[in-house]
């Protein structure tokens with residue numbers, strides 16, 4: 458089995474809004490101040506060449522390029538189009554995909570044509586109904602952005618329903634103090650998304666109280682009940698869809714042999730860094746550095762040597778004892794790297810959200826059994 462590569466490209470390091478929780482502009486890492494506001498076409502060409510060299514170096518099963526920012530649509534339509542052309546890696550043997558992550562406020566029909574032309578998967582950042590969304594996602598004058606995002610979503614949804622758009626999904630940053638039912642129903646019923654991802658706030662063992670984890674468990678549990686009650690296979694929710702598939706068939710070899718996905722961040726100047734989830738936890742890793750790896754001066758092997766295991770050594774090798782005994786471990790894999798960090802001793806533990814995840818897994822196990830599925834012995838033994 459080869460490697461799946463995901464490159465998160467900071468095609469803009471500027472944004473048309475100013476979310477208060479933004480890890481990129483309002484977090485401890487200020488590397489954006491030293492980078493160009495827009496990625497150049499030369500850098501985009503360097504990214505494409507880097508991937509071609511990587512494909513010669515190792516077996517790549519899949520390559521996904523995520524056009525990210527900041528707000529990627531601030532590139533403007535012409536530059537965005539030229540950039541997509543430069544990023545074309547059709548000569549690479551791996552499956553390739555192009556995504557964009559946007560707040561959708563600038564979306565109009567011409568943008569939709571561009572997304573359609575390049576087969577771009579569109580992800581929209583939306584945190585729930587207006588009162589929730591606007592508490593954090595504000596513009597540079599402090600005004601809420603929900604109405605403008607919802608207008609963009611309407612256009613995108615019409616394009617999706619007309620078959621013009623390849624895919625459309627929502628990414629929702631969870632605020633565990635909110636009413637999960639309202640968040641879920643708004644995103645699915647009112648905005649019309651059929652693909653939803655709940656992103657956990659970037660947190661680690663150094664800054665997360667047990668009460669926050671308990672509230673996260675409550676939030677996920679309530680959102681899960683909404684999803685289960687919909688009983689609609691056309692609605693995919695991350696992380697629930699994958700967890701349910703695992704609860705139904707935990708013995709499948711596919712889970713034991715889950716392939717490796719390596720995520721690389723590419724700044725607008727072509728420098729390489731670990732994925733964004735580490736920006737809050739380890740901002741120093743992102744500091745502009747004369748010894749930085751770039752798409753021109755390095756190969757994929759250099760990145761794997763420096764970061765492939767996470768910004769600190771030992772991440773993939775360290776399976777905490779609590780996970781060794783856990784029935785969900787083949788799927789969970791101890792959680793996301795940044796959430797596993799314990800600053801006391803610079804150690805990797807199980808994810809700080811472990812107890813919240815266990816609640817979801819346990820509910821899904823019960824759901825499978827209630828619906829006539831078999832309960833594997835290993836899972837029945839796990840509380």
Ligand code: SF4
Pocket residue numbers: 779780781783784785786787789790791792807808811812814815
């Ligand atoms: S649910 Fe918790 S104990 Fe189980 S694998 Fe995940 S992090 Fe480890």
